[in-house]
Amino acid sequence: MMSTTMTMTQSQAQPNPNLHGSGRMRMDGEDQTFGDFRDDLTRDGFAIVKGAISREKALEFGNEMYSWLEDFKLGFDRNDLSTVHKDKLPLINEKGMCLHYALPHEKFVWDIRSEPGVVGAFEKIYDDEDLIVSFDAINFQFPNRTDIAPNKAWPHQDQNPEKHGFRCMQGLVNLLPNGPNDGGLIVCRAGHRLSEQFHHDMADExxxxxxxxxxxxxxxxxxKWLEDHGCKWEKVCAEPGDLLLWDSRTPHYNLSPIEKQPRFAIYTCFMPVADATQEDLLRKKDAFDRRVGTTHWPNAMHTGSNVAQRDGTEDPHNRDAPVNQPVLSERAFKLTGIPYIKNL
Incomplete structure (x- = not known):
């Protein structure tokens, strides 16, 4: 599957010092102007990159996600929302996250991660072409579910409050129309700028x-602290193919759809390989080889498993390999981090 990619020389895979860091965004500063989505990121802590993938392609990927669910042959039918039930679907939690079944390594997931408009946005953020990508969860959210626990608001930051400053840019590719009532990302505008002050003031909490x-x-x-400091929460609406980005310090959560439109999204987070250690890359290689997922951290800070459990027992429909294995270009294979491992 990957024989030509695996023969890359180490010299080909070394980070390019002329690209790394020379113009990386300073998310805490106000002295940079880019004239694009990066201005929104620095000011608001989140941004929308319109049409990172074409609408047509995004809807095709959405169809592949529907097919992936139907191919379990548990009774789910995309044309009949009454079939949206935990007994007719693979394990998907109340937040819409699907973490197992080798899903983070399905071909359509890797194809989305590899899209030039997606990778290119992160290249701009870091001013670096030598990136690695997370093997993150996939989101399937259906409206008005009563078969699982309700998806209550869970405002959070995905960053250790003891580690200040910009550390990770999170992202997702939206694949279906996503309006005000269609669930999705809720963000606290400009909350990232107040993060250090917040944790200083709330240290005793x-x-x-x-x-x-x-x-x-x-x-x-x-x-209440965020409200008192002028922070406003807002729903981020998006079209198929839009890339949503947010600083990991930006308070956020998701909500489920409440009308008829499902929400499908692929979480896609990148960071420079120079920010990962060799130990990180070896852990990432192990996750890739075993076809398991990670969290949003591209350095594979945490890795998962393909052993989904239902009511305390292993799901008989578990998989340890994708239905359709990814076919990675040389550029996409670099995103695994494997070519940057020394003495492999």
Missing amino acids: KRIPAWTPEWYGFTNRGM
Whole structure:
């Protein structure tokens, strides 16, 4: 599958020092002007890159996502919303996240990650072509579900509050029409700029328990602090093919659709390979080889598994390989981080 890609020489895969860091965005500064979506990012902590993928292509990818669900042959039918039920679908949590079944490595997921308009946006952010990508979750959200726990607001930052400054740019590619009532991303405009002050002022606040220090949930007191400091929450609407970006310090969460339109999205986060250690890259290679996912951190800070569990028992429909294996170009294979591993 990847024989030509795997023979890349190490000299081909070394980070280019002439590209890395010379014009990287300073998310905490106000002295940079770009004339594009990066101005929104620095000012607001989030941005929309319109048409990162063509609408036609995005809808095709959406159809592939529908087919992936139907191919489990559990009874789900895209044309009949009454078939949206946990017993007729693979395991998808109340937030819409699907993490298992080797889904992060399906061909259509890698094709989206590899789209020039998607990768190119992150190249602009970091002023760097030597990037690695997360093997993140895929989002399927259907309206008005009663078969699973309700998706309540869960405002949070995906960054350790003890580590200040810009560390990660998160992103997702939206694949279906996504209006005000179609669920999706809710952000706190410009909250990233107040993050350090917030955590200084709220240092005595007991944290909401989390499985990783790289997640901070906002309590009612924290939400009141944001309100008192002028922060406004807003729903980000998008068209098929739009890339949504946000600083990991920007408070955010998602909501489920409430009318008839489902929400499909692929989470896509990139960072310069120079920001990852060799240990990170080896861990990332292991995740790629086993076809398991990661969180949004492209350096594979956390890796997952393909063992989905339903009611405490292993799902009999678990998979340890994609239905359609990815076919990666040389450029896409670099995004795995594997060609940058020394002495491999």
